[in-house]
Amino acid sequence: MIVRDDGQMMLDKIEEAKQKPGFSLPAYFFNSAVVYQSDLDKIIYKSWLYACHVSEIPEKGDFVTVKIDNSSVIITRDKEGGINALMNSCRHRGSVVCTEEKGNAKSFICPYHAWVYNTQGKLVGAREMPKDFDKSKYDLKKAKLHIIEGMVYINCDPDAADFTECEEIIKPFLKPYDLPNAKVAKQISYVMDTDWKLVMENYFECYHCAPSHQVFSKSHSLQERDDKTTPLNDEMRKRTVEELGMTKEFVQSVYKYHDDSPAKGCDVYHCRYSLYDYKTGSEDGEPLAPLMGDFKGYDCGAGDMQLGTLTYMLNYPDHCILFRFLPLAHGKSECKLVWFVKGDAVEGKDYDVDRLIYIWDHTTKEDKEIIMKNSNGVNSKFYEPGPYNPDFEDLNISFVNWYLKTLEE
Secondary structure, three states, X not given: OOOOOOHHHHHHHHHHHHOOOOEOOOOHXXXXXXXXXXXXXXXXXHOOEEEEEHHHOOOOOEEEEEEEOOEEEEEEEOXXXXXXXXXXXXXXXXXXXXXXXXXXXXXXXXXXXXXXXEOOOOEEEOOOOOOOOOHHHOOOOEOEEEEEOOEEEEEOOOOOOOOHHHHHHHHHHHHHHOHHHOEEEEEEEEEEOXXXXXXXXXXXXXXXXXXXXXXXXXXXXXXXXXXXXXXXXXXXXXXXXXXXXXXXXXXXXXXXXXXXXXXXXXXXXXXXXXXXXXXXXXXXXXXXXXXXXOOOOOOOEEEEEEEOOOEEEEEEOOEEEEEEEEEEEOOEEEEEEEEEEOOOOOEOOOEOHHHHHHHHHHHHHXXXXXXXXXXXXXXXOOOOOOEOOOXXXXXXXXXXXXXXXXXXX
């Protein structure tokens, strides 16, 4: 139990943690309400976040909502066909104006006092307000919006850095998949009763993969040291260029995250790594769906990517998977997985959903179990931060260093 929790306490704990570089965070950073609010203000609400794919809102009036802590954002296609990101909070008394997760609407009517907003967020009706009331001053607030290869990204900070540089870095690695014309085959939210940082830290490393993910480890080489996987990766990259006809640029690695990020909230990286003797990320290594975009075959490789601070992708020649991490409340987090396939692929004919999601649904459920055990241990009276493995948990070290610096600003 935290006896004291205020801004000065947080600064003291930051300084204390900085004295042990390369070690995991003290329990305070997972339990403090002050820290959690700082996480929201300094990281979450200032980061570019994946919201949805354009195929989810194809028609005028279509919308989906994105929940971030106690807030939500409406992603809607207006009557002109444009896409908007509207803050889901009425400008009268603050009530949510959209209560559904997705649907189609000609307008959004506040359920409290029936103020009416169109799909661009403009206030078009404010019943019984005085004649001199100026509706133009009370439109719904908007989040910044950027579309990368069919994926809609939002940033709740009105002064957010432009996402264009991030797009320019990652686009050469995304373009061959033809994601603008892909479709969402399945999406699942895995909710965990723990701090969002513990969920992300688990994703950052594969030190746990061999003991925790036996199915995943049969096909993916991430659990091995670099000296063991270098020959595999070199052979895979050669196949990618010579047999699939991809450019040499496509197999290059780029790391621009944390302190090296182009700007706040614009973290980005790409690394294509080898599978074992598997064509794709399936249980048996055999194809799961029609080849995507420019792919002419299988190189036994997968593209590992980051797009923004809290969104990642793992892309195979025949399908892509997006991972988005968000806090839903203090001590409650979501890991959302989205599976993409070729846009004209037919479910039941060209792909089987259960086979498609098997590896990562199975792995994420295993992750949820070990994350919760880790969370329980971190909350123990006897927990003391331990050293990260510098070979397998280097990204965790980078994250903690960046995180403490960001919190201290």
